Amino acid sequence: MEFSLLWAALTAAAATWVGLQLWSERIPQNATDRLIAATLFGLVVGRLIAMIGQGVNPLTNPAEIVVIRGGVSTVAATLAFVSSLVWTTRGSVNALDAMAPAVLLGLAAWHGGCLWSGVCLGTPSDLPWAWAQSGSQVTRHPVELYAALGLGLAAVIVSRLGWRPWLRTGVALAAASGLRLVTEPLRPSLDGGPTLWYVIGVTIGILTAVFGDRISEGRQTSPT
Amino acid sequence: MRRNLALLIFLLAVLTGCAGSPGAGSALPDLPEVTASEFETHLAGLGRPAVVNVWASWCLPCRSEAPLLTRAAETYGNQIEFIGVDVQDSQTEAKDFLVEYGLTGFDHFFDPSRAIPNHYNAFGTPVTLFFAPGGELVRAHEGIVDERTLALNIDELVQLEG
Numbered sequence: 001m002e003f004s005l006l007w008a009a010l011t012a013a014a015a016t017w018v019g020l021q022l023w024s025e026r027i028p029q030n031a032t033d034r035l036i037a038a039t040l041f042g043l044v045v046g047r048l049i050a051m052i053g054q055g056v057n058p059l060t061n062p063a064e065i066v067v068i069r070g071g072v073s074t075v076a077a078t079l080a081f082v083s084s085l086v087w088t089t090r091g092s093v094n095a096l097d098a099m100a101p102a103v104l105l106g107l108a109a110w111h112g113g114c115l116w117s118g119v120c121l122g123t124p125s126d127l128p129w130a131w132a133q134s135g136s137q138v139t140r141h142p143v144e145l146y147a148a149l150g151l152g153l154a155a156v157i158v159s160r161l162g163w164r165p166w167l168r169t170g171v172a173l174a175a176a177s178g179l180r181l182v183t184e185p186l187r188p189s190l191d192g193g194p195t196l197w198y199v200i201g202v203t204i205g206i207l208t209a210v211f212g213d214r215i216s217e218g219r220q221t222s223p224t
Numbered sequence: 225m226r227r228n229l230a231l232l233i234f235l236l237a238v239l240t241g242c243a244g245s246p247g248a249g250s251a252l253p254d255l256p257e258v259t260a261s262e263f264e265t266h267l268a269g270l271g272r273p274a275v276v277n278v279w280a281s282w283c284l285p286c287r288s289e290a291p292l293l294t295r296a297a298e299t300y301g302n303q304i305e306f307i308g309v310d311v312q313d314s315q316t317e318a319k320d321f322l323v324e325y326g327l328t329g330f331d332h333f334f335d336p337s338r339a340i341p342n343h344y345n346a347f348g349t350p351v352t353l354f355f356a357p358g359g360e361l362v363r364a365h366e367g368i369v370d371e372r373t374l375a376l377n378i379d380e381l382v383q384l385e386g
Contacts, residue, residue, distance in 0.1 A: 054291045055325060063284065069368045070288030119372045124383060133376070135363065138383045188375035190295050 005068055008113025013039075015109030019102025023159045027102075028095040035099065035106075038084035043068065046077025075197045082173075094163065100172035101159035107176055108151035114144035122186040143186040150179040166212020170205045177201025249319025255310055255334035260343035263309075263333065267359035273381035274305040274359075275374075278341045278351040280313045281321035285368040286350045290325035292371055297330045300378055303385065308332035309340050311349060352377075356384050 013036075020031055028034070050071040051058050058065060089095035114120035121133060122143030130139035154175035158168050181198035258266070267274055277293055279286040297306040310318045310332055322328050333340070341351050346364045354363045354377045362384070363377055 051288070054288050056287045061284065061287070064288065067285055067288060067368060069370050070285055071292070071370065119370075119376070121376060123379070133363075133380065136380055138380060188372065188379045190292070190299055190371060190375050 004117040007116040008110060011113045011116070012106045012110035016102050016106030019105035019155060020099070022105075023098070023101045026094045026098040026163070028089065028092060028098065031095070031099055031102075034085065034088045035103070037088065038081045041084045042077040042081030043072060045080035046072035046074065049073040049076035075194055078201070094165070097163065097166065097168035100168040101155045104151050104155035104158060104172050104176060108148045108155060111144045111151060112148035114148075120144045122183075122188060141186045143183050146186070147179050147183045150183075151176065154179065164213050166208050166215070170207070170209025170212055172205070173208060174202050174205025177205060247320065248323040249316070249321070252319045252322065252328070254315045255318055255332050257334040257336070258340070260339040263335075263340050264343070264359060267355055270305050270357070270359070272303065272305055272357050273385055274307055274355040275378065275381070276307045276309060276340075276353040276355065277369075278309045278311055278346065278349055278353070279321075279327075280311050280349050281317040282313065283349045286321075287325055289350055289352075289369055290327050292369070292374060294326050294329055296374055296378060300382070301330070304378060304381055306330040309335050311335045311338045311341060354378075354381055356381070 016035060017032065020027055020035075044065065047065055047068060047070075048058050050073045051061070051064060053073065054071065056064060064070065085096060085099070089099075120142045121131070121140040123141055124130075124138050125141045126139065127141070130141055132139045154172070158172050158175065161168050161171060177198045177200075181195060181202060184193045184195055184198065187193060267276075275293075275296070277289065279289070293306065293308075300306075307330065308322075308327060310321075313334070313336065315334065318332075318334065322332065335341075341347070341349075341353075344353055344361055344364060346353060346366060348366050350368060352365045352369045352374070353361060354365075356362050362380065365373055365377065
């Protein structure tokens with residue numbers, strides 16, 4: 001089972017690399033290294049937070065950190081990933097903007113990787129493209145493929161936006177959070193999912209896209 | 225120096241706060257030991273779907289699953305029977321585990337010889353088995369179960385019942 005997750009992760013990494021090649025304008029040096037570091041940092045932080053939430057002490061059970069299927073806090077992982085990218089690209093707003101479409105494409109592939117990890121299906125549906133688990137009669141929305149298609153489309157749209165500081169980053173964040181928000185009701189869940197965090201992500205994304213250039217201008221003109 | 229002392233106190237607090245407390249489960253009664261056929265009869269008599277989690281106190285991934293199963297039992301406990309099967313374990317350690325990881329919200333059976341999962345051809349620990357009303361095995365998930373897989377298969381059982 002862990003290998004299915006690994007395949008999904010490798011698919012995502014390959015798609016991100018393809019994205020960096022496709023949309024290579026203004027891509028900073030070592031972009032791949034920065035993305036790998038940010039992803040690993042996000043995974044570790046997300047896993048640690050999930051373990052603490054589960055009542056498992058990471059200090060006394062360090063081996064369990066690698067049990068990714070045991071749960072990763074999506075919110076913590078995302079915050080750590082974005083923070084790491086912001087930190088490693090500090091002083092170069094364009095770097096984040098340049099990497100945003102590739103990150104969205106990687107996310108799209110991660111969702112599409114459900115075909116390997118076997119968790120594509122969502123709530124029951126009679127739509128013609130709905131399918132059932134093996135041995136089941138209940139056809140279901142392939143919700144993760146909806147998310148993958150949406151994120152792929154968002155990657156293309158973001159790649160065509162202009163270079164106003166933070167615009168691409170903000171739109172990418174709003175798109176990724178928004179797609180999770182609209183597809184969340186189609187996912188079977190024990191408690192409805194972290195929809196509030198997705199709303200916060202959309203809001204921060206929109207604010208970043210709209211007002212990001214003013215923050216950049218303020219920084220550039222402020223006395224040192 | 226003060227900073228190091230504060231850090232040390234913090235680490236000790238975390239370690240002792242999260243560490244298991246031996247004997248925590250001593251107040252619990254021993255888990256009933258059942259054979260595979262007795263368990264099968266028990267499931268058939270429930271009259272509703274069941275989620276059976278095979279666990280052990282020595283099983284590291286079982287700890288990660290525990291909060292998930294507790295949440296699932298709280299949410300779906302009125303529609304689905306949740307049952308734990310403790311395998312290849314001792315009563316004392318099993319009961320400590322139940323208390324430490326908050327798994328006291330549903331019934332557990334004791335299966336030291338691992339006869340129950342073997343009966344359903346389910347290998348490894350943890351294993352989560354999903355049964356239709358009447359006790360027919362619908363699906364067996366070997367290895368740690370994540371929230372999506374658990375929620376999806378619970379929904380399958382709910383649809384069966386509906």
